[in-house]
Amino acid sequence: MTExxxxxxxxADAAHTTLxxxxxxxLQRALDQAGIRAAPTPWTAHVDDAAGLRGFACVLPLLAWGYHFDHARWLRACSAWQREGIALANPAEVLAWNSDKRYLRELAARGVAIPATTCTDALRQDVIExxxxETGAGELIVKPAISGGAWKTVRVGRGDTVDPVDGTTMLVQPxxxxxxxxxxxxxxxxxxRLSHVVNKRPVPGExxxxxxxxxxxxxxxxxxxxAVALAEQVLAAIDAPLLYARIDVVPDADGRWLLMEAELIEPDFYLGSDPAQGAAFARALRASLDQGVAA
Known part of the structure; x- marks a missing residue:
């Protein structure tokens, strides 16, 4: 069995220890069918010395949750993994790039439709107003450029007072x-290749x-x-050898699909909703290993 x-x-992050x-x-149940065994190891154990990762056929950051709490260390780790030639999927340079939501502006410059987005390192009331x-929006979303799981994401209405934020890049969108x-x-x-598609809706009031x-x-x-057309445009604009990607899109009031996120680091694959329970991912990984792409 390939490891x-x-x-x-x-x-040290107690929030994730049980989940x-x-x-x-x-995930392992899907990998079993492809003859693959996954060994868990904390990403923080391989920041400056990647020797402990060299013996694996492939390294996947699929559960590296919470990297945004120590982003400088995450970037240092990505740099080390790239420099030392660790067999990562997705590539280390993609993991670094995708960890800062300002990548949305780069994709927009390549023709990808996104919501109107302002980035600021000094969030003030005048930026909100x-x-x-400029957008005519009734409400705005404010969130850190480096975040995950809706961390510190807030919804702001006209007339609401926003606490100032300095030294942290914030995204403001309608x-x-x-x-x-x-x-x-x-x-x-x-x-x-498209595996499955999941629609997610908030509960009332959320x-x-x-x-x-x-x-x-x-x-x-x-x-x-x-939605499919936009997702495939996003993948073409990223133009990298991606083993996996989750593309999150939403239509606007006119029915135009907009990119919300391209999740390339540790996305939930929604295997509980996947009719094949992750078989497509396991096959893709097996093929990558057999072809030597990830080795």
Whole structure:
């Protein structure tokens, strides 16, 4: 059986100690069918010395939750893994790039449709008011450029007072009410091929679609054509050898699909909603290993 490594959270982060083993167990059931055994190891154990990762056929950061709490160390680790030629999927340079949501502006410059987005290192009330004026939005979303799981993401209405933030890059975007009526659609790609599509909707009174906030998930047998077209445009714009990608999109009020996130580090694959329970991912990884792409 081929052994790979899956990077897990910092052991000092008590918030994840009970959940990641359950997620790994579900993933391992899919990998078993492809003759692959996953060995968990904290990403924080391999920041400056990657020797402990060299013996694995492939290293996947699928459970490296919480990296955004120590982003400088994450970037240092990515640099070390790239420099030392660790067999990472996805590539180390992609993991570094994708960890800062300012990548959305880069993709927009390559023609990808995103919500109107302002980035600021000095969040002030005037920035918020200017965004309201420029977009005509009824509400805004404010979140750190380096975050995960809706961490420190807030919804702001006209007239609301925003606490100033210095020294942290913040993203300001219009709130899309369609998140409540149409939901967010996640498209899961393995080795460039669409595996499954999941629609996520918030519970009434909530805007966040994550499960911990009560989000309701359902698999779509027939994904919207516009969502698929945008997701494939995103993958083409990224232009990197990706073993896996989750592309999150939402339609605006006019039905135009917009990219919310391209999750390339530790996305939830929604295997609980996947009719094949992760078989497509296991096949893609097996093929990559057999072809020597990840080795």
């Amino acid at each position: 790979i490594a899956i990077l897990t959270p910092d052991p 990641w083993p359950k997620v790994l167990a579900r 200017r965004m309201f004026d 709130y899309l009410p369609t998140i409540e009526t149409e939901g967010e659609t996640s498209l899961l790609y393995f080795a460039g 805007f966040r679609v994550q499960e911990e906030f009560g989000g309701v998930y359902r698999v779509l047998d027939t994904p919207p054509a516009g």
